[in-house]
Amino acid sequence: xxxxxxxxxxxxxxxxxxxxxxxxxxxxxxxxxxxxxxxxxxxxxxxxxxxxxxxxxxxxxxxxxxxxxxxxxxxxxxxxxxxxxxxxxxxxxxxxxxxxxxxxxxxxxxxxxxxxxxxxxxxxxxxxxxxxxxxxxxxxxxxxxxxxxxxxxxxxxxxxxxxxxxxxxxxxxxxxxxxxxxxxxxxxxxxxxxxxxxxxxxxxxxxxxxxxxxxxxxxxxxxxxxxxxxxxxxxxxxxxxxxxxxxxxxxxxxxxxxxxxxxxxxxxxxxxxxxxxxxxxxxxxxxxxxxxxxxxxxxxxxxxxxxxxxxxxxxxxxxxxxxxxxxxxxxxxxxxxxxxxxxxxxxxxxxxxxxxxxxxxxxxxxxxxxxxxxxxxxxxxxxxxxxx
Amino acid sequence: xxxxxxxxxxxxxxxxxxxxxxxxxxxxxxxxxxxxxxxxxxxxxxxxxxxxxxxxxxxxxxxxxxxxxxxxxxxxxxxxxxxxxxxxxxxxxxxxxxxxxxxxxxxxxxxxxxxxxxxxxxxxxxxxxxxxxxxxxxxxxxxxxxxxxxxxxxxxxxxxxxxxxxxxxxxxxxxxxxxxxxxxxxxxxxxxxxxxxxxxxxxxxxxxxxxxxxxxxxxxxxxxxxxxxxxxxxxxxxxxxxxxxxxxxxxxxxxxxxxxxxxxxxxxxxxxxxxxxxxxxxxxxxxxxxxxxxxxxxxxxxxxxxxxxxxxxxxxxxxxxxxxxxxxxxxxxxxxxxxxxxxxxxxxxxxxxxxxxxxxxxxxxxxxxxxxxxxxxxx
Numbered sequence: 065x066x067x068x069x070x071x072x073x074x075x076x077x078x079x080x081x082x083x084x085x086x087x088x089x090x091x092x093x094x095x096x097x098x099x100x101x102x103x104x105x106x107x108x109x110x111x112x113x114x115x116x117x118x119x120x121x122x123x124x125x126x127x128x129x130x131x132x133x134x135x136x137x138x139x140x141x142x143x144x145x146x147x148x149x150x151x152x153x154x155x156x157x158x159x160x161x162x163x164x165x166x167x168x169x170x171x172x173x174x175x176x177x178x179x180x181x182x183x184x185x186x187x188x189x190x191x192x193x194x195x196x197x198x199x200x201x202x203x204x205x206x207x208x209x210x211x212x213x214x215x216x217x218x219x220x221x222x223x224x225x226x227x228x229x230x231x232x233x234x235x236x237x238x239x240x241x242x243x244x245x246x247x248x249x250x251x252x253x254x255x256x257x258x259x260x261x262x263x264x265x266x267x268x269x270x271x272x273x274x275x276x277x278x279x280x281x282x283x284x285x286x287x288x289x290x291x292x293x294x295x296x297x298x299x300x301x302x303x304x305x306x307x308x309x310x311x312x313x314x315x316x317x318x319x320x321x322x323x324x325x326x327x328x329x330x331x332x333x334x335x336x337x338x339x340x341x342x343x344x345x346x347x348x349x350x351x352x353x354x355x356x357x358x359x360x361x362x363x364x365x366x367x368x369x370x371x372x373x374x375x376x377x378x379x380x381x382x383x384x385x386x387x388x389x390x391x392x393x394x395x396x397x398x399x400x401x402x403x404x405x406x407x408x409x410x411x412x413x414x415x416x417x418x419x420x421x422x423x424x425x426x427x428x429x430x431x432x433x434x435x436x437x438x439x440x441x442x443x444x445x446x447x448x449x450x451x452x
Numbered sequence: 453x454x455x456x457x458x459x460x461x462x463x464x465x466x467x468x469x470x471x472x473x474x475x476x477x478x479x480x481x482x483x484x485x486x487x488x489x490x491x492x493x494x495x496x497x498x499x500x501x502x503x504x505x506x507x508x509x510x511x512x513x514x515x516x517x518x519x520x521x522x523x524x525x526x527x528x529x530x531x532x533x534x535x536x537x538x539x540x541x542x543x544x545x546x547x548x549x550x551x552x553x554x555x556x557x558x559x560x561x562x563x564x565x566x567x568x569x570x571x572x573x574x575x576x577x578x579x580x581x582x583x584x585x586x587x588x589x590x591x592x593x594x595x596x597x598x599x600x601x602x603x604x605x606x607x608x609x610x611x612x613x614x615x616x617x618x619x620x621x622x623x624x625x626x627x628x629x630x631x632x633x634x635x636x637x638x639x640x641x642x643x644x645x646x647x648x649x650x651x652x653x654x655x656x657x658x659x660x661x662x663x664x665x666x667x668x669x670x671x672x673x674x675x676x677x678x679x680x681x682x683x684x685x686x687x688x689x690x691x692x693x694x695x696x697x698x699x700x701x702x703x704x705x706x707x708x709x710x711x712x713x714x715x716x717x718x719x720x721x722x723x724x725x726x727x728x729x730x731x732x733x734x735x736x737x738x739x740x741x742x743x744x745x746x747x748x749x750x751x752x753x754x755x756x757x758x759x760x761x762x763x764x765x766x767x768x769x770x771x772x773x774x775x776x777x778x779x780x781x782x783x784x785x786x787x788x789x790x791x792x793x794x795x796x797x798x799x800x801x802x803x804x805x806x807x808x809x810x811x812x813x814x815x816x817x818x819x820x821x822x823x824x825x826x827x828x829x830x831x
């Protein structure tokens with residue numbers, strides 16, 4: 065027995081050492097996997113991937129409904145049935161009656177959504193360009209904003225060409241304002257800043273636009289850090305500001321006639337009379353930590369002109385707010401910079417870098433969900449603010 | 453590996469047979485057994501990642517200003533403080549490093565064979581592309597560039613670099629036309645004019661985080677574009693002489709990629725973890741043949757990849773993995789030491805920057821059990 069012990073013990077020792085080493089390796093592996101799983105759980109809890117974290121985020125309005133109006137969700141270029149169509153960086157939207165117009169920036173196109181079908185109204189090419197003319201001939205360079213004039217004509221901010229274009233119902237495109245500017249070594253115009261007649265005026269990366277009842281077009285001239293005004297007679301001037309804008313990208317008029325401007329680069333919202341001067345709006349509500357104000361649209365929920373209701377897309381916080389008096393109220397999205405792509409109630413809906421915003425009829429808002437490459441429809445009922 | 457081989461050779465049957473047949477006294481047998489046990493345990497230990505301790509090659513004077521570049525016998529980096537920058541060259545054997553070039557505007561370092569390439573910015577906005585002989589230290593200007601160069605690479609017979617231009621509208625993520633632009637340029641290593649390979653616009657053209665140049669293979673330049681706004685990554689290529697850009701892959705999330713020789717690897721979402729976003733897979737493609745295969749899965753989302761001598765490696769939270777031919781064959785070679793800033797594999801060694809209380813250092817550690825044994829014996 066003693067002899068057997070002497071002979072077997074070294075073998076056992078070798079086996080035990082190897083088993084111990086294998087066990088240590090296995091435990092280390094399991095530790096890594098469990099750690100990863102724990103992290104995964106954390107990510108879900110914050111609602112990063114969808115509606116899983118709905119209980120942990122601020123509750124949204126119970127009667128806000130978000131649905132995808134057009135787009136499949138992946139980047140591309142395809143016309144057709146709304147949910148099969150593809151967009152690539154939709155940045156601006158405008159609504160006229162039953163038609164939604166979309167500035168599809170990386171497709172260099174103006175698209176439209178009507179009767180559940182997406183078609184190309186003007187432009188549409190992988191490579192940017194600049195050309196006026198009928199449908200199929202006209203070219204754009206990264207159009208990012210779109211507005212509707214009082215006569216139903218469309219104005220498009222041709223951002224990369226530093227011009228404002230006008231698009232007729234048949235798709236014919238002309239240059240409404242903006243002159244040629246010097247080019248860099250890659251052949252791209254650099255933009256400029258000049259007041260005067262529309263054909264001689266210069267812009268630098270114009271983005272959002274709106275038009276008032278008189279036909280005056282207001283342009284968020286992001287690269288010039290200014291709000292420009294194009295009168296119906298074609299005179300381009302600059303709206304006065306008490307302070308300094310950094311990169312304004314959207315403009316709208318509230319029901320009370322006041323002008324609202326989102327200064328994305330400065331992370332602030334500005335307001336004032338249409339003729340200026342604009343002042344910083346001092347919000348009382350809490351915006352997201354990565355607040356990058358983008359699209360603005362006036363109320364669509366039937367509030368009277370004495371009630372101030374403006375909706376604001378937050379491209380950094382990936383959510384939608386409503387401006388109520390001096391407060392910023394979360395309407396849809398998580399509000400804690402949690403991005404995603406999901407439809408549903410305001411509390412479970414998720415966006416990814418929402419940009420342009422427009423009011424539709426019957427309490428609807430249309431939102432260019434830039435990062436998700438879709439157009440979202442946000443239905444907001446009048447009773448929503450009482451629920452909040 | 454060596455430990456496993458040794459353990460299989462010393463199967464219980466073999467040892468028992470030896471005990472039964474030998475007539476040696478029990479004391480001798482016990483001694484031999486202890487030696488065998490120690491040898492097996494030592495080899496097993498050397499074959500694990502825990503046994504690899506980095507050995508400091510030299511201290512960095514100031515802070516590192518470029519990733520480590522290296523090939524064969526050499527490892528090189530840019531270091532400096534303030535405006536003064538130095539190109540430092542160190543033999544991997546551990547001999548003393550030497551400063552081979554000093555200047556204010558040095559950037560973009562690549563090493564190929566016995567030459568290093570670096571750019572030196574000039575006052576007017578242009579730059580010089582310099583070639584430095586590693587053994588001798590001789591420097592010559594091989595091209596005058598119209599603007600500076602970043603992420604210089606030297607592979608596949610081409611020098612490829614990029615220069616990003618800032619966004620036209622700062623702080624706005626959704627204006628494609630005003631997004632940063634990255635211009636990719638290339639020049640044959642031997643001789644030839646500088647050509648524009650591609651102009652990358654959109655969010656993917658963002659400097660640093662958005663755009664990463666991988667190098668050249670088969671007369672085509674490879675890069676990845678990452679879009680923080682849409683959380684997507686594209687792997688693309690274009691002819692070095694200029695031509696249409698081709699998208700090789702599009703992945704969800706912000707991913708990493710590497711090119712070495714004809715092998716291209718990149719990370720993507722886990723194929724097996726379903727919707728779990730905490731894990732990543734690695735795909736590999738031979739750029740000459742095409743067709744991508746997944747070679748690893750269940751790695752962390754922040755996993756970086758690299759290629760050395762045609763072998764793919766993944767680096768995850770400091771741990772270095774050697775990737776196999778198929779999923780599930782990855783093997784951890786080393787565990788990340790404290791202070792690890794960046795690392796790359798050169799030959800059978802991992803060379804890295806380490807950050808400590810006293811500053812930064814360049815260190816190396818062997819990756820194979822045999823190399824570790826050699827390192828131990830050699831001091």
